Amino acid sequence: MGACLGVQNAKFVIYVRTGDKKNAGTDANVKIRLHDTHGTHTEDLTLDNFFRNDFESGRLDVFPIKDLKVKGFDGHVSMVEFWRDNAGLGADWYVDKIVVENRKTNDTFIFPVFRWIRPDYHYSIECLDTSLPQFDPHKEQRQEELEYKRKDYQTAQKVPNGPAQIKVMPADEAFSFDYKWDIVKTKAQLILVSKLVMMTSGRWESLSHLKQVYTKEIFSEPDGAKRWSNDLFFGNQRIASMNHSCIELCTEIPDKLGVTEEMLKPFLEGCSLKEMLDAKRLFIVDHNILTGLPHRKGFYTCVPIALFFVNEKQHLVPIAIQLHQEKGPDNPIFLPDDSPNVWLKAKMWFNNADANVHQSLTHLGYTHLLMEGITVVTHRNLSQSHPIFKLLAPHFLYLIAINTRGLELLVSPNGWVDKTMNVGIAGMFELIRRGLNKWRMDVEGTLPNDLKRRGVLDQNILPGYHFRDDALLIYNAINTYVRKYVDLYYDSPEKITGDWEIQAWGAELVKDRAQGGCGLNGVPSNGQFASKDDLYLVLTSIIYSCSVAHASTNFPQYDEYAFPPNYPALLNGEPPKDKTPIEESELVSMLPDKPTTLDMMTVTKILSSRGTKSLGDFEVQYIFEPEARKIVDEFRADLAEISKTVKERNKKRDIPYPHLDPEIVPNSISI
Numbered sequence: 001m002g003a004c005l006g007v008q009n010a011k012f013v014i015y016v017r018t019g020d021k022k023n024a025g026t027d028a029n030v031k032i033r034l035h036d037t038h039g040t041h042t043e044d045l046t047l048d049n050f051f052r053n054d055f056e057s058g059r060l061d062v063f064p065i066k067d068l069k070v071k072g073f074d075g076h077v078s079m080v081e082f083w084r085d086n087a088g089l090g091a092d093w094y095v096d097k098i099v100v101e102n103r104k105t106n107d108t109f110i111f112p113v114f115r116w117i118r119p120d121y122h123y124s125i126e127c128l129d130t131s132l133p134q135f136d137p138h139k140e141q142r143q144e145e146l147e148y149k150r151k152d153y154q155t156a157q158k159v160p161n162g163p164a165q166i167k168v169m170p171a172d173e174a175f176s177f178d179y180k181w182d183i184v185k186t187k188a189q190l191i192l193v194s195k196l197v198m199m200t201s202g203r204w205e206s207l208s209h210l211k212q213v214y215t216k217e218i219f220s221e222p223d224g225a226k227r228w229s230n231d232l233f234f235g236n237q238r239i240a241s242m243n244h245s246c247i248e249l250c251t252e253i254p255d256k257l258g259v260t261e262e263m264l265k266p267f268l269e270g271c272s273l274k275e276m277l278d279a280k281r282l283f284i285v286d287h288n289i290l291t292g293l294p295h296r297k298g299f300y301t302c303v304p305i306a307l308f309f310v311n312e313k314q315h316l317v318p319i320a321i322q323l324h325q326e327k328g329p330d331n332p333i334f335l336p337d338d339s340p341n342v343w344l345k346a347k348m349w350f351n352n353a354d355a356n357v358h359q360s361l362t363h364l365g366y367t368h369l370l371m372e373g374i375t376v377v378t379h380r381n382l383s384q385s386h387p388i389f390k391l392l393a394p395h396f397l398y399l400i401a402i403n404t405r406g407l408e409l410l411v412s413p414n415g416w417v418d419k420t421m422n423v424g425i426a427g428m429f430e431l432i433r434r435g436l437n438k439w440r441m442d443v444e445g446t447l448p449n450d451l452k453r454r455g456v457l458d459q460n461i462l463p464g465y466h467f468r469d470d471a472l473l474i475y476n477a478i479n480t481y482v483r484k485y486v487d488l489y490y491d492s493p494e495k496i497t498g499d500w501e502i503q504a505w506g507a508e509l510v511k512d513r514a515q516g517g518c519g520l521n522g523v524p525s526n527g528q529f530a531s532k533d534d535l536y537l538v539l540t541s542i543i544y545s546c547s548v549a550h551a552s553t554n555f556p557q558y559d560e561y562a563f564p565p566n567y568p569a570l571l572n573g574e575p576p577k578d579k580t581p582i583e584e585s586e587l588v589s590m591l592p593d594k595p596t597t598l599d600m601m602t603v604t605k606i607l608s609s610r611g612t613k614s615l616g617d618f619e620v621q622y623i624f625e626p627e628a629r630k631i632v633d634e635f636r637a638d639l640a641e642i643s644k645t646v647k648e649r650n651k652k653r654d655i656p657y658p659h660l661d662p663e664i665v666p667n668s669i670s671i
Contacts, residue, residue: 012100015060016098019057028084034100047082112384131387155376155516169404204593207588219562222558224560224562225566228567231336243357249284267317269312285306290302294424296423299572300571302352304322304323304324323350339581351568354567366445366545367553372400377517384622388489411425412425467657488631493531496530556659558601570596572591618667640662
């Protein structure tokens, strides 16, 4: 652990790492006892360095112990017992870990803590501190700590009939630093540095006028501005961008879609509609979930269906767009050979609807909010000593904090969503409610099953589906990691059924949201876990959702949203009811004004930035048992190989897809 003043002559050295959390440091008096393997313990040792302010947030303190006057103490420290008083102005204390070094034998003993330390309570922490509850020698302490945590971690439905969220954010979950989380402050700084003051009022004069606002520094030209009118790029948005899980194999043309063989013939490269259906070269996106969705007064939304075709060059291209669900004379089928601006207008309205699904469900609902409820019930039911808590904890870092702040600043009355999206928060919340009733952990939450449901699991079908191809690699690596880890601690089904913490956790995952649970559908065995397979699916789904699913839906946002014609979350006017040719000026009139565009640019710029470490490189290391650490190291090695594969793939791709290189996929939903 390194030498410092006084360590050279010490028999033991005690290292204490105070957590990097707000108000984690303490001015209280701290004492500790060391216990050996035979039950012998030292006298009470006071941890205090003269003339030094010990136990400051985020700091490692070193305490040399020169002499231990204990008969029979064997020097093999199997447990530490420590406590604090309530002295000083700031007595609260959060401890990450305590390490004891035997200088005579060069043995090091690690005691993970990761707890707020209450005054005058004697904490007993075993070496490496990892056990299932039925085997924990300190069951009463464990149960008492969980009871305290249940007071801090309570669920609430902040959106009526919506997902389970934290009732009040506990101190544990607060950001330890401002970083880039102050969106209002960061927006102001970005605008100042970029000198985009000319965007504080007025409307756009033309598309070229809009393109002139991008700079080389802060607001570089987004990818969407370079290729937004291209049909290849429009197809690519369905499979290699942020709303990647709506496209399905089209096995028959639905009655509600008013296309005909004659209408589509020019786009099928000389083949019949049946031939292309049989060849599995037709795909569909149907946003029927948007039917009847509330929207802001004075704005409109559509409920589109779009048909896509894989051409001879293996590119996915759109061949038909219908902007509403029911066929009718005022609901035409828009086609690629329509007047260019008419076709562009139809694509803009489709993407406006797609943006509703992306922001409300793919991004906010199915990652941020679903995982928040899971985070809360994990803290309520799994002790810090539980191996599954240690597995999941790195993937919950800052999730509750960013959700709490994000909802306050972005998804609130007259906030960002109300200003930059046609649906506003009323439509967003309704869409989240609908999506929650549809989402299943064993389908939408399990990547291979979701791909199979949509008919696109086979990698020979829908070439260029970069999200699928890269996400599957990481999903399988996570699943392998989870399997090895679960196998290490559960070598028999009885250890699962006898683990009352994991059973309580499963029960709250499925418990009705109105009664304090997560209300999740599709949890194996309805939360009454009976096999390792049950745990494999649930744990893989959670880690995948907190890392890969979120990264893929979050980080492309600036490149897609920052040029409004490309992926317009807000459009003025009404969806077209006919194919009357239009001028570019009408497309420009549909766009948000300059301040709204700037709002979209700045917030998506902030949201697209990465703030935490890469998947597998954990900010906080909870796992210390050697066999478990080996499993973590193997996971990291697998991810390193996947990173090489993704980099090689991107060298050959027409449009690179960097978002699922494991090097840039964070562990958690932290922005």
